[in-house]
Amino acid sequence: MKTCIQKAFLVGATSGIAQALAERLAASGAALFLAGRSGGKLDLMARDLRLRHGARVETLAVEFEKTEGHAGAVRRAWEWLGGADASFVCHGALIDQKVCERDFGEATRSFQINLLSAASFAGEIANRMEAAGHGTLVVISSVAGDRGRQSNYAYGAAKAGLTAFLQGLRNRLFPSGARVLTVKPGYVDTPMAAHIRSSLKVSADRAARDILCAAEKGCDTLYTPWFWRPIMLVVRLIPEYVFKRMKL
Amino acid sequence: MKHIRWSCDPLPAPADRGTLIPLGLGNSLGDCCLNNGGTVVVTRGMNRLLDFDAETGLIRCEAGATLDEVLRFAVPRGWFLPTTPGTSFITVGGAVANDVHGKNHHWAGSFGCHVTRLELLRSDGRRLVCSLAENSDFFAATIGGMGLTGLITWVEFRLRRIVSTMIETESVKFRDLDEFFDVSEGTDARCEHTVAWVDCVTRGRGILMCGNNVDDAGAAGATLKPHTEPRLNFPHGFPSCALNRFSIRLFNQLYYSRQLRKRVRGLQHYSQFFYPLDVVKNWHRVYGAPGFFEAQIVLPPDVAKEALREIFKQAARFGQGAFLVVLKKLGSIRSPGLMSFPRPGVTLGIDFPNKGERTKKLFTEIFRIGLDTGAAFNPGKDALMPPECFAKTCPNLESFSAFIDPAFSSNAWRRLTKGLL
Numbered sequence: 001m002k003t004c005i006q007k008a009f010l011v012g013a014t015s016g017i018a019q020a021l022a023e024r025l026a027a028s029g030a031a032l033f034l035a036g037r038s039g040g041k042l043d044l045m046a047r048d049l050r051l052r053h054g055a056r057v058e059t060l061a062v063e064f065e066k067t068e069g070h071a072g073a074v075r076r077a078w079e080w081l082g083g084a085d086a087s088f089v090c091h092g093a094l095i096d097q098k099v100c101e102r103d104f105g106e107a108t109r110s111f112q113i114n115l116l117s118a119a120s121f122a123g124e125i126a127n128r129m130e131a132a133g134h135g136t137l138v139v140i141s142s143v144a145g146d147r148g149r150q151s152n153y154a155y156g157a158a159k160a161g162l163t164a165f166l167q168g169l170r171n172r173l174f175p176s177g178a179r180v181l182t183v184k185p186g187y188v189d190t191p192m193a194a195h196i197r198s199s200l201k202v203s204a205d206r207a208a209r210d211i212l213c214a215a216e217k218g219c220d221t222l223y224t225p226w227f228w229r230p231i232m233l234v235v236r237l238i239p240e241y242v243f244k245r246m247k248l
Numbered sequence: 249m250k251h252i253r254w255s256c257d258p259l260p261a262p263a264d265r266g267t268l269i270p271l272g273l274g275n276s277l278g279d280c281c282l283n284n285g286g287t288v289v290v291t292r293g294m295n296r297l298l299d300f301d302a303e304t305g306l307i308r309c310e311a312g313a314t315l316d317e318v319l320r321f322a323v324p325r326g327w328f329l330p331t332t333p334g335t336s337f338i339t340v341g342g343a344v345a346n347d348v349h350g351k352n353h354h355w356a357g358s359f360g361c362h363v364t365r366l367e368l369l370r371s372d373g374r375r376l377v378c379s380l381a382e383n384s385d386f387f388a389a390t391i392g393g394m395g396l397t398g399l400i401t402w403v404e405f406r407l408r409r410i411v412s413t414m415i416e417t418e419s420v421k422f423r424d425l426d427e428f429f430d431v432s433e434g435t436d437a438r439c440e441h442t443v444a445w446v447d448c449v450t451r452g453r454g455i456l457m458c459g460n461n462v463d464d465a466g467a468a469g470a471t472l473k474p475h476t477e478p479r480l481n482f483p484h485g486f487p488s489c490a491l492n493r494f495s496i497r498l499f500n501q502l503y504y505s506r507q508l509r510k511r512v513r514g515l516q517h518y519s520q521f522f523y524p525l526d527v528v529k530n531w532h533r534v535y536g537a538p539g540f541f542e543a544q545i546v547l548p549p550d551v552a553k554e555a556l557r558e559i560f561k562q563a564a565r566f567g568q569g570a571f572l573v574v575l576k577k578l579g580s581i582r583s584p585g586l587m588s589f590p591r592p593g594v595t596l597g598i599d600f601p602n603k604g605e606r607t608k609k610l611f612t613e614i615f616r617i618g619l620d621t622g623a624a625f626n627p628g629k630d631a632l633m634p635p636e637c638f639a640k641t642c643p644n645l646e647s648f649s650a651f652i653d654p655a656f657s658s659n660a661w662r663r664l665t666k667g668l669l
C-alpha cells in the first residue's frame with residue numbers, strides 16, 4: 001500500500017502496533033523518527049527498517065513519565081524530519097485492575113502513562129501541527145475507554161480521559177487543517193495483550209493497515225477491527241441500572 | 249512457553265525454577281525443542297535483520313529470523329544462503345543449533361561452516377560474542393549444540409552470490425542401489441546440489457536430482473525474483489488410515505514413473521528445487537494425528553550400500569512403507585561444531601508413519617544396524633534413539649557437556665543422556 005505519509009513521527013515505537021505501523025510506512029518509503037523507552041530496542045528496530053526498506057530512520061530514547069522532556073523530543077523529531085505528515089502516539093501500559101485496586105500507586109501509574117504522558121505528547125505535537133496547518137495526529141486510545149467496567153476501569157478511565165482530550169484537540173485544530181484520529185483497538189496480538197485469549201484477536205499488521213487507511217481518509221475515530229464499533233455501541237446503550245448488575 | 253522478542257532483552261525466568269530450552273519454528277522433527285516440566289523460550293519475535301555488507305555478503309540477523317525472511321531480503325540483491333535444508337521455514341538460530349546441511353554439503357559443508365560470529369546469552373546474564381577467534385570453545389559447542397549452551401541472540405554468516413534464482417537441473421533415474429552409487433559418483437563431481445529420492449519398498453530404485461545455479465546473468469529466464477507465499481494448506485484431521493502399505497506403494501510407483509526417460513534436464517526456480525514441500529503449508533498433516541517418526545543416519549562410505557539394503561529389508565519385514573526416502577552423499581568439509589551431525593558418508597533420511605509398537609521395533613533394528621556399521625544419527629531429527637546409541641555415535645559428548653548452560657535442558661537431552669552423565 002502506498003501512503004502519502006512521507007515523514008512520520010512514532011512515539012512508543014517499540015510497541016506491537018507501532019512496529020507494524022513502522023514496517024508499513026518504511027515499506028512505502030517514509031522517513032521515520034522513532035521515540036521509545038529503550039534505546040537498545042529502538043536501535044535494533046531502526047537497523048532492520050534501514051536494511052530491508054532502505055528507509056531513513058532516526059531514534060531517540062525518551063522517558064514517558066517525565067513530561068517536561070516531551071517538548072524537546074518533539075522538537076528534535078520536527079528538526080530531523082523537517083516537519084511531519086503524521087505522528088503516532090502509541091505507548092501505553094495495561095496494568096492489572098486487581099493490582100490497581102490494592103495499590104493506588106499502580107492506578108496512578110496507569111493514569112501517568114496512558115493519560116498524562118500520551119496527552120502531553122499529543123498536545124506538543126498538536127501545537128506544531130496547528131502552526132504548520134498540516135499533519136495528522138494519530139493516538140491509540142482503547143475501546144476500554146468507552147465505558148467503565150469492573151474488570152479494567154483503571155486503564156479504561158485513563159483511556160476515556162485521553163479520548164475526551166483528543167476530541168477537544170480535534171475540535172480546536174479543525175480550522176487549521178490539521179487532523180486528529182482516535183484509534184480504539186480491540187484485542188490485538190501484541191505483547192501487551194499476550195495473556196488475553198480471544199477469538200476476536202487480530203494481528204498487529206491488520207490493525208496497522210486499518211490505522212493507515214483511516215489516517216489517509218481523514219477519519220475522526222477508528223475502531224479496529226471494525227466490529228468493535230457496533231459492539232461498543234450496544235455496550236454504551238445499556239442503561240446504568242442494568243449495567244451495574246452485569247459482570248463485565 | 250515464554251517469548252523473547254528482542255535480542256537485547258534478558259532471558260525470561262523459567263517457571264518454578266525449572267529449565268529453559270529455545271524454540272525456533274519447531275521444525276526439527278524430534279524433541280530437541282520440547283521441555284516437559286520446564287519452559288520453552290519462543291524466539292520468533294526476535295527476527296530483525298541487523299547488518300549487511302553488499303560487498304562481501306556478510307549478514308547479521310537476530311536468531312528468530314527465518315530462512316524465508318533472509319531469502320526475501322537477500323535474493324533481490326543477488327545473494328543466497330550458503331546452504332539450505334529442505335525447508336525455508338526454520339529459524340537461523342535453529343539452523344545453527346542443529347548445524348543443518350543441504351544438498352550441497354559435498355561442496356559447501358554445513359550451515360555452521362559459514363557462521364562467522366554469534367552472540368550467546370547465558371542464564372547468568374553474560375553475553376558471549378563467539379567466533380573462531382573469540383570464545384572459540386563456546387562457538388564450537390553452540391554450532392550443533394541443540395540449544396543447550398544458552399540462547400543464541402544473533403548470528404552473523406556469509407551469503408553466497410547468485411546472478412539468477414534459477415537452477416539448471418538434471419534428473420537421472422536409477423533402477424537399484426548399485427546404479428545409484430555409480431550414477432552419483434559422476435554427478436557429485438559435476439553438480440553443486442544433489443539429492444536422491446528412493447522408493448524403499450523396492451530394491452532401492454529412485455531418481456537422482458542434481459543441479460547448479462545458473463551463473464550466466466544473460467541466460468534465458470535469469471531473474472532475481474524471490475519466492476512467493478505458500479498457497480495451499482493441508483487440511484486438519486486427514487485420516488491416518490489413508491496411509492498404508494498399499495497407498496505408499498502406489499505413491500512411490502507413481503512418483504517413480506512420472507519421469508519416463510532415463511535422464512531429463514530442466515530449469516527450476518530455487519523454491520521448486522530446494523523447497524518442494526514449502527508450497528503446502530502443514531504438509532505433515534498427511535500423517536494424521538499419530539504423526540510420524542523420522543530417522544536420519546549417516547553411513548560410512550565403504551559399508552553404506554550393504555547397510556542400506558539391510559535397512560530396507562527390515563522396513564519390509566515390519567510392513568512399514570515410507571514415502572520417498574532421501575539419500576545423499578555428505579562430503580568431507582568439517583564443521584567447526586563439536587556436536588555437528590554431518591560427516592563423510594551416505595545419509596539416509598526416512599520417515600515412517602507412527603504405527604505404535606511396530607514402528608518402535610523397526611527403529612530398534614535401524615539403531616542396531618547403525619551401531620554395527622559405525623554410523624551416526626542426527627539428534628536434531630530423532631525422537632527414539634537410546635542413550636547407548638547416542639554415546640557410541642557421539643565422540644565429543646564429554647567435552648560438549650562442559651559448555652551446557654546449567655539452566656538449560658530439553659526432552660531430547662534428558663532422553664539421550666539418561667544414565668550417561
Ligand SMILES: Cc1cc2nc3c(=O)[nH]c(=O)nc-3n(C[C@H](O)[C@H](O)[C@H](O)COP(=O)(O)OP(=O)(O)OC[C@H]3O[C@@H](n4cnc5c(N)ncnc54)[C@H](O)[C@@H]3O)c2cc1C
Nearest residue numbers: 272273274275276333334339341342345348349394395400
Ligand atoms: C520439510 C523439512 C525438511 C528438512 N530438511 C532438512 C535438511 O535437508 N537438512 C537438515 O539438516 N535438516 C533438515 N530439516 C530439519 C530442520 O532444518 C532443523 O531441525 C532445524 O534446526 C529446525 O529449525 P527450527 O527453527 O524449526 O528450530 P526448532 O525445531 O524450534 O529447534 C531446533 C533446535 O534449535 C534450538 N534453537 C532454536 N533457536 C535457538 C536459539 N535462538 N538459540 C539456541 N538454540 C536454538 C532448539 O532448542 C532446538 O534444539 C528439515 C525439516 C523439515 C520439516
